Amino acid sequence: MTKVTKEELLSVADRAMLALTDEEANLFTEDLATFIGYADKLNELDLENVVPMTHALQQINVMREDVERNVLDRDEMLKSVKEHENGEIKVPTILS
């Protein structure tokens, strides 16, 4: 099985902005190693000259006219926001 350390997993969690308990970190370290092991299967393929497929349908330059139109109502949208003031989303102080 591919080796993954707990430190590596915690570094991934840090990038994913996800706090983990110690128990979770251990569980996910194991899972990540299993997951990476899948790549061994893909290594059996000769992919040298294969173009990556990013999408099921190849649609190019889907554009629409740049027309001003009614968008969603700000007051309505702010109903889903935890804290807001004067039409802006409120978050804790970043700089002290």
Added chain:
Amino acid sequence: MTLLNKTTAELQSLLHNKELTIKELTEETFARVANTDEAVQAFISTNETEALKRAEELDNEPVENRGPLFGLPVGIKDNIVTKGITTTAASRMLEDFMPVYDATVVEKLNDAGMVSIGKLNLDEFAMGSTTETSAFKTTRNPWNLDHVPGGSSGGSAAAVAAGEVPFALGTDTGGSIRQPAAFCGVVGMKPTYGRVSRYGLIALASSLDQIGPITRTVEENALLLQAIAGHDEKDSSSSPKEVPNYKAHLTGDIKGMKIGVPKEYMGEGVGEDAKNAVLEALKVLESLGAEWEEISLPHSAYALPAYYFISSAEASSNLSRYDGVHYGYRSEDAKNLDEIYRKSRAEAFGTDVKRRILLGTYTLSAGHYDDYYKKAQKARMLVAGDFANAFSKYDVIISAASPTTAYKIDGEPEDIVTKYMADILTTPINLAGVPAISVPCGFSNGLPLGLQIIGNHFDEATIYKVAHAYEQATDFHTRTPAIREGK
């Protein structure tokens, strides 16, 4: 016999002749939900007051203005946004999320005159195949309440199988419509990627997700897809291709049609009961004049690893928007912005969601991208090429929709690889973006089995033609779980 056991045509006839009002039908639907859902647990929320008000309004519409689905009840998977109705994606993260707009498919259901009854349970953010990872409840299989309904559209499939609603919408990223449809003995279609607008769908893996119908019969399925399909300028990935009249293809005539049966889909890992049900189904199709032969989709074994790299990468990217700041859950313990992000996500996401985020973040990291994500996208090209080759010779491809019947609740294999292998029959279809349906094709120990019929891009009409012919020649779709009959 309840009203909801009647066919769509019978219901429309009652409505047209004024022997039944839409309000009465809606009231009966809520009575069914009240009687049945305590056991089945398919709904996350219902919207009785609004639905009855809408039903009364629809009753005023002249009969000549009504289409085939007018006035009929529908349930919506709770990862499809509904204006003014909570949309949770079965996650604590969105427990109180009240969308300010309707998904395009919901607008289309409204345009068709359907009455939305409520929101249906799923695996959290559609990640799972049992509906057990929902943050709110575990949906039960109507055929045996000790078993799961499958997932992630488990609520949708169970609600239809239990007779709570005749129509439901699900979503399918790697089998999430077809596998629960198979487990619950109903009809579930994953349309071609791009056939149905994804605007307003809470994304799991954007290049794989597709919304589709779950119903009791193939004809009802065709009618519901007809209502929701088509180009949408709000979704740049939706196709401008014309939508055919699906019902016109339900002729029953499949003489001379060519069916491919991939040997890779009939091998080890597919249970004997499922395999035998497929072979029996092929005999039925042969008796109707179709021909079949064994084919090979040589890259099938690479589809599953490719699927997991791609879907996890896209999921981690999509789920990065849930940061506790704009909307959704916010940790009360967080003292600064950094803690808002980390603690909100830690407290509101379930284990499976965290796992996918971590796997996806790893896959997309600098230094790993080429080894995993890019390699998976190349393998995806080969998997799609297999289908393109096959469809140059065959009209449809057939397999089981799931290698087994529904698992027991808490009975899923714990080993992560074994669990993922259950997706082997469905994930290649999403990678290639082709359409596929599951129709009931047998039973094993009282639990349903599903037959998967796969078609070429945008050829849902041929799938429906074959599925309907098969359905009319068999009686599996007429069998109902005891709970549906109120027993």
